[in-house]
Every structure is written in C-alpha cells, then in structure tokens.
Amino acid sequence: MSETRKQLGYLTEQLDAMRAAGTHFRLRVLDDQQAPICHYDGKEVINLASNNYLGLANHPKLIEAAVEATKKFGAGSGAVRTIAGTMRLHMQLEERIAAFKNVEACVVFQSGFAANAGTVSAILGKEDFIFSDELNHASIIDGARLSRAKIKVFRHKDVAHCEELLAEVQNEPGRKLVITDGVFSMDGDIGPVGALAGVAERYGAIMMVDDAHASGVLGRHGRGSIDHFHAHGRVDIQVGTLSKAIGSLGGYVCGSRDLIDFLYHRARPFLFSTSHPPAVPASCLAAFDILESEPDRMERLWRNTHSFKATLASAGFNIGGQNTPMSETPILPIIVGESAKAAEFSRALFDAGLMATAITYPTVAQGKARIRTIVTSEHSPETLAQAAEILTATAKKLAIL
Template identity: 75%
Template sequence: MPGTLSERPQLQHLTAQLDELKQKGTYFRLRVLDDVQAPVCTYDGKRVINLASNNYLGLTAHPKLREAAIEAIKMYGVGSGAVRTIAGTMKIHMELEEKIARFKNVEACVVFQSGFTANAGTVSSILGKEDFIISDELNHASIIDGARLSRAKIKVFRHKDVSHAEEILKEIASEPGRKLIITDGVFSMDGDIGPVDQLCDLAEKYGAIMMVDDAHASGVLGRNGRGSVDHFGCHGRVDIQVGTLSKAIGALGGYVCGSRDLIDFLYHRARPFLFSTSHPPSVTATCIAAFDLLESEPERIERLWDNTRYFKAELGGMGFDIGGLTTPASETPITPILVGDGKRTMEFSRALFDAGVMATGIAFPTVPEGKARIRTIMTSEHTREQLDQALETLERIARKMGILG
C-alpha cells in the first residue's frame, strides 16, 4: 500500500498538471509577508519595494483602524458566532451597512465575506434560467462564476464595446426574461475604466438591470473614492453596485448597494450571506473607520493619483509597453508592463524580486496566452525616492533580460 498521501494515485492528475506548469515556467510559490503590508516590506525574509499590493490608500496599518479593531474586540469579542440570519447580526454590522449606503448615495447595503462572494452571490440569486446576462469579456472571475451559477443565458460583448452590447440587446429584445448588463468599473488586469455611463444609457433604452463591480474603483475613483458611478455622475442609474472592503478600504469583505428591496431580497436568497458566518467585530470596526478616513483625508487619494501619473509617465518614457497597443490602455493606479510570454514574465518577476522589487508576474489562465504581464499598482504611501528606485531596477533588469532594447 502507498505509504503517504502524496503516493496515492487518486490525485496524480493534479501532480501531472503541476509538472506541466513547471515545464512552461509559470509555476509559482506563494510569497510570504513577514511584517506589515506597506510600500517597503519584507517578503520571504527579503526587504523589497512593494508594487503588488491592493492597499491603494495605505489603510491596512493606519493607527485609527488599529484602534478601532482593538476597541471592537474589547466590546464585542473576536467573533460573531453565527450567520447573519440566525444569531450573527450585530449592531456594528448594521452600522457599517448604513455608513456604506450613505457614502454610496443609495437606499441600502449588505456586506458579504468577500468581494468575490458579493458578486457571485448576487448575480446567482437575482436571475434564473429564463434570463439573460450581457457581460464584458474581461469582467472579473467572480462575475463569471455568478453568471454560471444563475443558469441564465450568458451573452459576452467585446471589451468596452458598447455598440456590440447594443447588438446583443437588440437580438434578445423580444425574448422573455430579464436582461442584466454587467461591467467592472475598473478592470483589474489592464487598469482601464468601464464605460459605465454609456452602458447605463443602454440599460435605460432596453429596460435592462444595470450592475457595476467597483472593486478596484472604490477608494480610487469619484468624490472621496465613491467609485465609477460617482466618477461618471450616474447616481440613481445603476441598480446594483458591488464594492470591496479588501483593497482601498484596507480590511476584508465585499458589499452590494442598491434599493431597499434588493438588499432585503439578498438577505433572503444570497447563498454566501445565508451560509457563511458574519464578519468579526474587529474587521467591521476597521471598515467603519476607513470610510471615515475617506471623508476626512482626501489628500490620500490625491497622493495616489500623483504617484500614478508620475510612475506611468516614467515607465512609458523608458519604452515599456504599458498598454494601449495590443491591450487596453491603463487609466488607473493599475499599470501592467506587457511582456507577452508567460515563462519570460515569471523570470522577469523573480529577477525583480531578487533585485529588491516585488512586482508580480501574471500569466495564463488569469490573462490570455501571449498577454502575460507584470502588474504594478501604485499606493498613496509610496515616496518619490521609492518610486525612482523601483523604476531604476525595472529598467536595469529589463535591459539585462532583453525586454527593453
């Protein structure tokens, strides 16, 4: 008999697929953070400039968030002990949802355990097999999974191609069932902004439900970080707004905003809400404190955009392909450096890490074959000195490897 689990034959097909990834050069090991998520931090024992974090506004270690977490633990303990619909809805959960609803200028809000479950749980619960989903081809995986779980008919339009989306709507106009248009506010791999205003026009013209996933727009776009809906002045035109508490907000979770009836319906039917224990009080309190900071410290968002403009201009001046040719042009703090080949991209990422820059390589299946890239993300807390050092390292390693001529 086999002596260890790794010798058992039942999962050998997984080992074979891992071996294939190693041969292709796209296999990776998790980098382990040894200290605080910050512009300069320690991964695997090595001090590096961090260009890979979603901590856009530097809130993960903000003193006010730390204090809020500690006070919440003292007052409420470390856990809620149940799902929201049984015994796990605490007063602090309601306070957070009410704060987000006011911030987003909507009637109501519900908080989920993650942005992924917010998307997947919402799409899968509000539609059925007679309905249609009109989805951008580069929408996030959580939207795709939610669409599949809904059993609705999925129609994919070319990236940001509003005319193509309208062609689809015309084709299915006479079909029974509801129609849902869905787009990312900011696309996570290319950093471009979705055409929210134009898709709202289509939704109104064809009587469709309008949904926006603002995970990478929350805390980044719009007034005080209110997102793409605010950025485009589309308040009252988007039926479902999804956001995250795990990126610019600095903590963990996702949320859905909309009408009171939408949120009450999700209370009754969204499976991640119904079957997952609610947020720990400490996390909930940090999120409340973070929304207070968005209002009281708008200079963080200004610094984020100052750093973003500088970094993009310098990368472009060095000759890096940062989108706009074979991929969409970045318009946000997410700036991809296009390499193309997956193996070469991963080698570039490893060489950068060895030289003191944490910049993650992303390859198939996260992005299409031939469009592998280093994805860089700016934060408000990077100093100009840190950015210049990272830029020098990027250029030096890229020229050494022949990525730059």
C-alpha cells in the same frame, strides 16, 4: 504511492506541466505590515503588488478601531448573519456604506468575490440573459454560470456591441442584466459605466457595476465609478470591496432596499457564511471616516500614478494601448507577452529588491502575460524612482527592453 495519491495523480501531472512551462509559483510570505517597503520571505523589497491603494490597511485609526472592537465584542461573531451573527457593528457599516454610495441600502458579504457571485446567481435564473464584458472579473463569470442564465459576452468596453446583443433578444422573455467592472483589475482601464447605463435603460435591462478597484480610487472621496460618471440613480446594483482601498476585508452590494432585503433571503454566500468578526466592521467604519476627512490621500495616489506611468512609458515599457487596453488608474501593467518570461521577470525583480507579481494565462489571455504594478498614496517619489530603476535594469538583463 497510496490509493488516494493515485486518484489525485493527475493534479501532480498538471503541476509538473506548470513547472516545465515556468509558470509554477510558490506563495510569498509577508513578514510585517503591508507597506510600500516591507519584507517578504525575510527580504526587504519595494512593494508594487498590493491593493492597499490609500495605505489604510496599516492606518493607526483602523488598527485602534479593530483592537477596541475586539476587546469590547470579542474575536468572532459566532454565527451566520441570519441566525445569531448580525452584530450592531454590521448594521452600522451597511448604513454607512449606503449613505456614502448615495443609495437606499447595502449588504456586506464576506468577500468581494462572494458579493459578485452571490448576487448574480441569486437574482437571475435560467430563463434570463446576462450581457457581460469579456474582461469582467472571475467572480462575475462564476456568478453568471451559477445563475444558469444565458450569457452573452460583449467585446471589451464596446458599448455598441453590447447594444447589438441586447437588440437580438429584446423580444425574448426573461430579464436582462448588463454588467461591467468599474475598473478592470488586470489592465487598469475604466469601464464605460455611463454609456452602458444608457443602453440598459433603452432596453429595460438591470445595470450592475463591480467597483472593487474603483472604490476609494475614483469619484468624490472615492465613491467609485458611478460617481465618476455622474451616474447616480442609473445603476441598479453596485458591488464593492472592503479589502482594497478600504484596507480591511469583505465585499458589499448597494442598491434599493428591496434588492438588499432579497439578498438577505437568497444570496447563498451571505446565508451560509459566518459573519465578519467585530474588528472588521469597526475598522471599515474608521476607513470611511478617513476617506472623507483625508482627501490628500487620493491626491497623492493620483500624483504617484501619473508620475510612475510617465516614467514607465519613457523607459520604453509596453504599458498598453496597442492590442491591450491602456491603464487609466493606479493599476499599471507592464506587458511582457509569454507567461514563462513574465514569471522569470517577476522572480528576477524580487531578487533585485522589488515585489511585482507576474499575471499569466489563464488569468489573462495567451500572449498577454504581464507584470502588474500598483502604486499607492504612501509610496514616496524616491521609492518609485528606485522601483523604476530596478524594473529597467532587470528588463534589460532579460532582453525585455
């Protein structure tokens, strides 16, 4: 063993521990398009693992827009946005998102993770306070840590607890930021955006919402949780993603013009990452057109969600509602409990022709490992019925049902 390998030997030990615990995984490789039925590792499977909620990742109009932009403007942008990498397409996309979200301005980041982490760390400092839901996304947690602000965690969706924590420090100097997911990515429940906005207003706090899993899913034409709760003008910072329902890549932040101008100057992921290639903003622009012109996609998404949720419940699966939040969206978790059992379930499902990912500790709490299923607008009723049959038969074999 070389010196370098000895120095990193502790990583091998941790990987061996994962293998012993049954939670080590290898990456599944997609061989074709991100579709309801596709091929991973050469095997045809029903796909219940994708965030492609509306099927836009392989919509002909997005593909055409990406190809045309690549032909016209090239394969890459060649620089960060603040030097020479801001193309007309980038600005058009930001203007389009701002209009869609009913705000003054928008900035697009390289990913949703970068948008959250870069924004929180840019706007707050060590003298400030962050009030964060205990189940907020990892990007929010990392951004809070990077800001060096004092972090106060409130119980999941517990508005009264958030207010209690705000009251404790209301007379202390420093800015206060309340932040929640619009839709929580592991349980699929909806954050109490309107109620938290009211609390933030009472205490003069900044209100921020991560709408990654709500954009394209909730609100009019997919405008998100702020629109769902009729909270326009009450949320200072809206974060979203372009890589889930929008079907492409990236993240964005919406708000006042001064907020966005400040992030142009101070958000480190924006300042130090090369901008998206032309194909990305072009395909995103096409996606927002489709959101407004094809409302039937969201209608199909919600029909499939309600139907599949009812099927899982009638089969006897634990889909939340006891010690786990109940899903209210197309994210439909099947709670298994132990991480090793969830990982075994996922592998057996794949062997039976169903792609459904195990979510284990530390992504979720100990004892709350689950199979996370996600339906899309493009799943047919027949495909979802077949998926339910595979889930039920496999769960019975493993004594999960």
